[in-house]
Amino acid sequence: MAKTIMTIDDSASIRQVVGITLKKAGYEVLEACDGKDALNKLTGQKVHLIVCDVNMPNMDGIAFLKTVKQHPAYKFTPIIMLTTESQEAKKQEGKAAGAKAWVVKPFKPEQMLSAVEKLILP
Amino acid sequence: MTVNVERNNGLYKLAIEGEMTVLTSAELKRHLLYNLENCSKLEIDLSQVSEMDSAGFQLLFLTKREAIYSGKIMRITSHSEATSSVLELYNMHGEVF
Amino acid sequence: MADDPVIQTFMIECTELLQAMEDALLRLEAAPEDEETINALFRSAHTxxxxxxxxxxxxxxxFTHKVENVLEQVRSGKIKVDNELIELLLKCRDHIANLIELAEKDTPASASDRTAEEGLLRQLQSYLTSTDKQSNTKINDTAPSQLGSNSPNSLNYPHPSSEPSGSGDGVRTFLHGRDVESGNWHISLRFGEDVLRNGMDPISFINYLTRLGEIVSLTTITDAVPPAAEMDPESCYLGFEIDFKSDFDKQTIEDVFEFVREDCKICILPPRSRIEEYIQLINSLPEAPLKIGEILVRGGALTPHELEEALKIQNAEAVYPSPLEGEGQGEGCSQRKSLIGEIVVDEKMTYPPVVDAAVEKQKKQKEAQAREAKTIRVDTNKLDQLVNLVGELVIANANIIQNAQRLGDIDMIESASTLSRLIEDIRDRAMQARMVPIGESFNRFHRVIRDISREMSKDIELAVSGGETELDKNLTEKINDPLMHLVRNAADHGIEKPDVRISKGKPAKGVIRLNAFNDAGSIVIEISDDGSGLNREKIIEKAVEKGLINSEQTLSDKEIYKLIFAPGFSTAENVTNISGRGVGMDVVRKGISSLRGSIDINSQEGLGTTITLRLPLTLAIIEGLLVKIGGEYFVLTLSSVEECVDLTREDIANSHGRHLANVRGQIVPYIRLREQFMIKGSLPDIEQIVIVRVEGQRVGFVVDHVIGEHQTVLKNLGRIYKDIEGISGATILGDGTVALILDVPRLVQSAEREEVRG
Structure with missing residues (x-):
């Protein structure tokens, strides 16, 4: 059974690039446009990995991370945070909250895929 | 995850179903250690395990080690694809289990 | 390139983001310190x-990166927002828009684009350099503590010395520079306790490793698993010694563990590493040297002989510690590199805490986002195709109804008409899917007005209303240019300078209003200003000068105002670069009439001008009047039709050869479509005139029969019909007959020309 990955990004084109890449590699992909949207969509759904942008309106990635880490069903779900080199402070905050996998934007689709595959195989 | 126990005198047969992962590890640890303590021989059926991660593996290892320390026998009677692939990757199939 | 769906999404997204940037910048002008606006601005650039x-x-x-850098500083309060910065950022926004447009067309930037970019980058840089000093100090403040301390996870063992130490140790000298025989990598891993809680599992990394090569041997180290009572089932206690065959480079293999390197002890020894490096490895690991040694031999990393020698040296070093211990020099560097746990120096910099954006403050965006979440993007082409197919369906169904009627089968007729209701419903829904609110188009003008106000030292406010009025997406794109002309004209020619306005007793600030509403199946857009109004005398003067009218003609206000739509007409005394190139209004009129729309002007000198555009809601469906001439069918747009009257032989005789009809006492010029399209065949006794209103003028079209109202989907029938003057499109009737759609404004124009010539 294919593993499910949720991608959270306010940029539709990033969601699309990531989505296409992951689907091609054999994952199921769920999309959300921000933290709030993601939490709404997570209810009851088995998700094996979350790819989450840091900078988003309406509950940013760090706030989402902190919330999801409290959630009994998703607290151990691996999370890849998308960030830019200019977000060092956010990164520190995210690391403290338990986000260990970071992918720096802009990334090539294959970089994203290899980051995902290091954490879960399709 | 569900753990079914069949107790026949000192022989306890545990059948684990579902995921043996970090999410269920606290519960699984209680099951394994409680039954190990009270049995004289523990047989574990893993054939219905859908997913096992390193947390699950560690608990199998821990149970085995505790069994040896306390002079009891612990044996895995059957594996699922999920459990056997982890043991294979960890090169632990032949050694302990 | 533009066909790539990802690129398309990108283009659409950027258009929205650029708009958001612009909106934010304009809001910042009024409230330069509004955090929410600054965040929105940053986010747009960032995305x-x-x-x-x-x-x-x-x-x-x-380029955007540089802009983002500046915005980052703005966000952190290091750069203050002032008008100069807003001006610069607006220019940057425009430049990004330009770059995106070039990218879409796949054309390289011109030399002037590049010069512009360099200029902007220089200006952006000047903002950054002025804040650099501050940030430098910050880095220096924290630097010593990072460099001085090793990560608690790092493996603190002596670094290999490239030179034999002065101790004169014979064994060491003998072994120096010897490489082990193994051609495999050796990877030593001790996972941190938190990895599982962080969602990382050693299984995944080791699995991934198998993609890069072959695991020759793997030993799982379980020594760290504590006694049962103390063991936390969610913690990870595992370690691994792996011998690995791979042609990948060290970086690639290290990168497998990039997400755990901060929390784990990782040592990667390349093939044929020096024996010393193995010695250090053995020393560094928490397990007993002999145990590790055995694992290494078993896995083939070391030969038994190598292990023996290594253990000898290890013992010797315990007695004579390396004098170079602690220095990361020379060869030691490469060794240090492999201790991935240590490469965190750069990431340990401390930054001032960033204020967490308060979620409540983002209510507005929240709502917009929530809406976005419920919508999907659909390529307009797909919708067009859908509408086209629905059009076919309408036609096919009309055919069924005709056949059913011919056969007289009541049940069949009943079914067919049920179907036709459903189809109409589908068509309406499909059309609705293409409707978008006009507000987005309106909002673009805030920037235009702002720029013009600055350039011309005027004080103008743009008031927008009716933004929720919907119209076809295709139409919004096409009305942008005409709207732009009209708004610029209003700002440029309409609104006076503040001193002039005050002297006329008006408020210094002029107002331009954009309003939209639905009216009888059309959308009406009003562009009004409270400026000087049109000057009758000036227009007449100009028109006479251009030979458009002669000075004796008496004209109504409407007729006079209409003159400004003539090609090459401009009354502006100074041609500004905003409008007044004398092509504007002519282009506007053409643009609007090509959309089957009409323009109306109302003006009062001194009080202002209102231009009213009336457009169909959609270009894809025509509400038409079906008429027949000879064997040919034509469709006139229903919205322009005022009435139909009979044209008797008697009327024709009374007009003495001139194409004029008397409709209840009013003289209406008419066009004989039969002549226009050279249709042969005999005339019926009573012809009919369809009276339409074009740009405020009543004109009649003479046809054989008026068949009735006809709603139809426009079909593109290709080139054959493209060049026929007076035809704007075609449609197919239920029985498969083609009906041509008349381009009423064009027909009227050409008739006027005929008349001038005649």
Whole structure:
């Protein structure tokens, strides 16, 4: 059974690039446009990995991370945070909250895929 | 995850179903250690395990080690694809289990 | 390139983001310190940068990155927002828009674009350099503590010395420079306790490793698993010694563990590493040297002989510690590198805490986002195709109804009409899917007005209303240019300078209003200003000068105002670069009539001008009047039709050869479509005139029969009909007959020309 990955990004084109890449590699992909949207969509759904942008309106990635880490069903779900080199402070905050996998934007689709595959195989 | 126990005198047969992962590890640890303590021989059926991660593996290892320390026998009677692939990757199939 | 769906999404997204940037910048002008606006601005730039990098437009990414840097400083309060900065950022926004447009067309930037970019980058840089000093100090403040302390996870063992130490140890000298025989990598892993809680599992990394090569041997180290009572089932206690065969380079293999390197002890020894490096490894690991040694031999990393020698040296070093201990020099560097746990120096910098954006403050965006979440983007082409197919369906169904009627089968007729109701419903829904609120188009003008106000030292406010009025997406794109002309005209020619306005007793600030509403199946857009109004005398003077009218003609106000739509007409005394190139209004009129719309002007000298555009809601469906001439069918747009009257032989005789009809005492000029399209055949006794209103004028079209109202989907029938003057399109009737759609304004114009010539 294919593993499910949720991608959270306010940029539709990033969601699309990531989505296409992951689907091609054999994952199921769920999309959300921000933290709030993601939490709404997570209810009851088995998700094996979350790819989450840091900078988003309406509950940013760090706030989402902190919330999801409290959630009994998703607290151990691996999370890849998308960030830019200019977000060092956010990164520190995210690391403290338990986000260990970071992918720096802009990334090539294959970089994203290899980051995902290091954490879960399709 | 569900753990079914069949107790026949000192022989306890545990059948684990579902995921043996970090999410269920606290519960699984209680099951394994409680039954190990009270049995004289523990047989574990893993054939219905859908997913096992390193947390699950560690608990199998821990149970085995505790069994040896306390002079009891612990044996895995059957594996699922999920459990056997982890043991294979960890090169632990032949050694302990 | 533009066919790539990702690129298309990117383009659409950027248009929205650029608009958001512009809106934010304009809001900042009024409230330069509004945090929410600054955040929104930053986010827009940030997303453009990120997306453009990912879709491969590196030039856009590079430039936007610089903009983002400046915005980052603005966000952290290091740069204050002032008008100069807003001006610069608006220019940057425009430049990004330009770059995106170039990317879409796949054309390289021109020399002037590049010069412009360099200029902007220089200006951006000047903001950054002025804040650099501050940030430098910050880095220096924290630097010593990072460099001085090793990560608690790092493996603190002596670094290999490239020179034999002065101790004169014979064994060491003998072994120096010897490489082990193994051609495999050796990877030593001790996972941190938190990895599982962080969602990382050693299984995944080891699995991934198998993609890069072959695991020759793997030993799982379980020594660290504590006694049962103390063991936390969610913690990870595992370690691994792996011998690995791979042709990949060290970086690639190290990168497998990039997400756990901060929390784990990782040592990677390349093939044929020096024996010393193995010695250090053995020393560094928590397990007993002999145990590790055995694992290494078993896995083939070391030969038994190598192990023996290594253990000898290990013992010797315990007695004579290396004098170079602690120095990361020379060879030691490469060794240090392999201790991935240590490469965190750069990431340990401390930054001032960033204020967490309060979620409540983002209510507005929240709502917009919530809406976005419920919508999906659909390529307009797909919708067009859908509408086209629905059109076919309408036609096919009309055919069924005709056949059913011919057969007289009541049940069949009943079914067919049920079907036709459903189809109409589908068509309406499909059309609705293409409708978008006009507000987005309106909002673009805030920037235009702002720029014009500055350039011309005027004080103008743009008041927008009716933004929720919907119209066809295709139409919004096409009305942008005409609207732009009209708004610019209003700002440029309409609104007076503040001193002039005050002297006329008006408020210094002029108002331009954009309003939209639905009216009888059309959308009406009003562009009004409270400026000087049109000057009758000036227009007449100009028109006479241009030979458009002669000075004796008496004209109504409407007729006079209509003159400004003539080609080459402009009354502006100074041709500004905003409007007044004398092509504007002519282009507007053409644009609007090509959309089957009409323009009306109302003006009062001294009080202002209102221009009213009336457009169909959609270009895809025509509400038409079906008429027949000879064997040919034609469709006139229903919205322009006022009435139909009979034209008797007697009327024709009374007009003495001139094409004029008397409709209840009013003289209406008419056009004989039969002549226009050279249709042969005999005339019926009573012809009919369809009276339409074009630009405020009543004109009649003479046809054989008026068949009735006809709603139809426009079909593109290709080139054959393209060049026929007076035809704007075609449609297919239920029985498969083609009906041509009349381009009423064009027909009227050409008739006027005929008349002038005649």
């Amino acid at each position: 453009i940068k990120g997306s453009s990098g990912i879709v491969g437009f590196e030039n856009i990414e590079r």
